[in-house]
Amino acid sequence: xxxxPKSILVIDDExxxxxxxxxxxxxxxxxxxxxxxxxxxxxACEQSEPDVVFLDERLPDRSGLEVLAELADRNTRVVIITAxxxxxxVVRALQGKAYDCLAKPIDLDKALSLAERILAQQATKAxxxxxxxxxxxxxxxxxxxxxxxxxxxxxxxxxxxxxxxHGETGTGKELAALAIHRFSARSDGPFVxxxxxxxxxxxxxxxxxxxxxxxxxxxxxxRAGRFETAHGGSLLLDEIGDLPLPVQTKLLxxxxxxxxxxxxxxxxxxxxxxxxxxxxxxxxxxxxxxRFRRDLYYRLAVLRIxxxxxxxxxEDIPLLAEHFLKLLAPPSxxxxxxxxxxxxEALVAxxxxxxxxxxxxxxxxxxxxxxxxxxxxxxxxEPIRFGESPAPREDRLREAVVRxxxxxxxxxxxxxxxxxxxxxxxxxxxxxKQHQGNQSEVARYLGLHRNTLRKKLREMKISPSDYGD
Numbered sequence: 001x002x003x004x005p006k007s008i009l010v011i012d013d014e015x016x017x018x019x020x021x022x023x024x025x026x027x028x029x030x031x032x033x034x035x036x037x038x039x040x041x042x043x044a045c046e047q048s049e050p051d052v053v054f055l056d057e058r059l060p061d062r063s064g065l066e067v068l069a070e071l072a073d074r075n076t077r078v079v080i081i082t083a084x085x086x087x088x089x090v091v092r093a094l095q096g097k098a099y100d101c102l103a104k105p106i107d108l109d110k111a112l113s114l115a116e117r118i119l120a121q122q123a124t125k126a127x128x129x130x131x132x133x134x135x136x137x138x139x140x141x142x143x144x145x146x147x148x149x150x151x152x153x154x155x156x157x158x159x160x161x162x163x164x165x166h167g168e169t170g171t172g173k174e175l176a177a178l179a180i181h182r183f184s185a186r187s188d189g190p191f192v193x194x195x196x197x198x199x200x201x202x203x204x205x206x207x208x209x210x211x212x213x214x215x216x217x218x219x220x221x222x223r224a225g226r227f228e229t230a231h232g233g234s235l236l237l238d239e240i241g242d243l244p245l246p247v248q249t250k251l252l253x254x255x256x257x258x259x260x261x262x263x264x265x266x267x268x269x270x271x272x273x274x275x276x277x278x279x280x281x282x283x284x285x286x287x288x289x290x291r292f293r294r295d296l297y298y299r300l301a302v303l304r305i306x307x308x309x310x311x312x313x314x315e316d317i318p319l320l321a322e323h324f325l326k327l328l329a330p331p332s333x334x335x336x337x338x339x340x341x342x343x344x345e346a347l348v349a350x351x352x353x354x355x356x357x358x359x360x361x362x363x364x365x366x367x368x369x370x371x372x373x374x375x376x377x378x379x380x381x382e383p384i385r386f387g388e389s390p391a392p393r394e395d396r397l398r399e400a401v402v403r404x405x406x407x408x409x410x411x412x413x414x415x416x417x418x419x420x421x422x423x424x425x426x427x428x429x430x431x432x433k434q435h436q437g438n439q440s441e442v443a444r445y446l447g448l449h450r451n452t453l454r455k456k457l458r459e460m461k462i463s464p465s466d467y468g469d
Contacts (some may be wrong), residue, residue: 007031008115009050011041011067012081013060017106021054024108030115038062042070049076052115054102056081057089065092072097077118081106082147087139090150091183095158103147105451139175140323143313144449149176152305157183162255162300164240165278167307170357173278174238176307181234186274189233194226197242205247206263209254215264227260227271234274240300241281241292252296275300310352310359315452317347320356324363325375337367338374346377350384425460428453437467 008030010021018034025032033050035041038059045053053071055078057064064080071078080093083104090101100114139150156163157180165173174193181191199207206215210225226235237243243251254260259270277300286292310317321344325337339347343366352358366379377385427446435441443453457464 005029005031006115006119007033007048007050008052008054009041009044010034010054011036011038011059011064012054012056013037014056017056017081017104020106020108021111025112025115028112036060038064038067041067045071045074045076049074051077052099052118053078054081054111055079055098057093058083065089065096068093068096068098079111079114079118087146087150087153087179090147091154091157091179094151094154095183101147101151103144105454139172139179140320141313141316142319143316144451145308145313146316149305149307152303153179154183156180156303156305159303160185160274161302162275162277163303163305164283164301165276165305165307166282167278167280168309168355169280170355171307171309172356173280173307174236176305177234177236177276177278180276181274184234184274186233190230191234191236192226192230193236193238195238197239201244204244205250208247209250209260209262211263212265215262219264222262225260225262227254227273228269230273231271232273234276237275237277239279240277241279241283241286245291245293248293248296252293252299255296255299310355311447313449314348314447315449317359318344320359321347321363324360325367328360328364328367330367335373337370340374340376342377343375343380346380346384424456425462428456428460428462432462432464432467435467437464439464 006029008021008025010018010032012018012034013036015036018036022032022034033044033048035044038061041053041055041059044050053076055064055067055071057080059067068078068080078098080089080098080101081104082089082093082101093101099118102111102114139146139153153176163177163180165176167173167176177193178191181187194207196204206219206223206225208225208227210223210228211219212222213219237251255275258272259268261268283292283297283301287294287297310320318339321339325339329337347359347362354361362381362384365381366375370376370379428442431442431445435445439450439453439457443450446453448456456462
């Protein structure tokens, strides 16, 4: 008896993507069918049910997420292909019972790994159903590091385990926690946040667990703590690494028992609270140094999410600028503000030690002092305007640009964009030569994501093989 070959269906209107799947999977023994529209794809599924469907989120005739809903009703395993990677798209896809999401440009090895994993599993864990709660732009970004964070946020929203969110100051840890809550089954309950490092040590236990009258000097009446306030919802313990060791011990007991005792009381109150912790510290180092309990660390870090620093997804800066220009502009401003190209260049060059929070403040500052609709570099705060903390490699690159541009002695006048393209090509070639074609090193040197570098190499028709990779 012959067995049916493993099969995939690719629903995407880009011929190059369909061809890539056909060649890659076909060479590995898979049966591959393709469809350019939602209608063709659904018809193909009716004729012969594929093992896996790779589905583009945007199709000419319908939304890919609408098609996902129909395929999910048939228990078809679906992987969403997205070129945009927005948080709400990823959340809706995974909670709409998509198995996973793949970002463009497609990593075919990862696609194959997903397909094989799907076949190896007897059933896929059901994702939480679609939600109508929108995030209203809480988190913005389309670069791969943000897409990965979105995926983990979506998965955490579908679970009820504690979550540990790590990231530098200003990367959006509290927004990620709020997103988890608002896309979870607890979205109708309260979301309560407390900064563990902002409350005096002698008051933190009372703030968390509450107290009864007379428990200590100044306790003139009974008072509920943050745990009780968050009952039925989610509690964010921000900067959990600052929690004193004695309170860590009590927090561990609360997590294990699901109940609290107010300070000064022996009465136990059972609560239903989902814990989300956040920190800008490396808690594993805190554990080794004895400043954080090992058992509490493992109890909190059931699910882990890292929010990337802005310098690791600089390609999102124009999108973030547009978002904050709209968000922060006075209501009376009906015409949108615009960023001068030199302003965008300054924003991208800066290293953003304060991350998204600093970026928002910079845009707010520029809006407040800009005399015209177009925001110029001079409207930015001084550290950004003068590039006081860009990465050293960017200083070198900026100098190289000036030297190269000043050496352009062509008698014919060149348009600005042509000069810029020529300078960029020279810089990429220089970086490829310096790093012997190692694309990871070149991307790091230029401050680009590797996928962005690959795209530029294709556009410039630069072959990595010419440089040793």
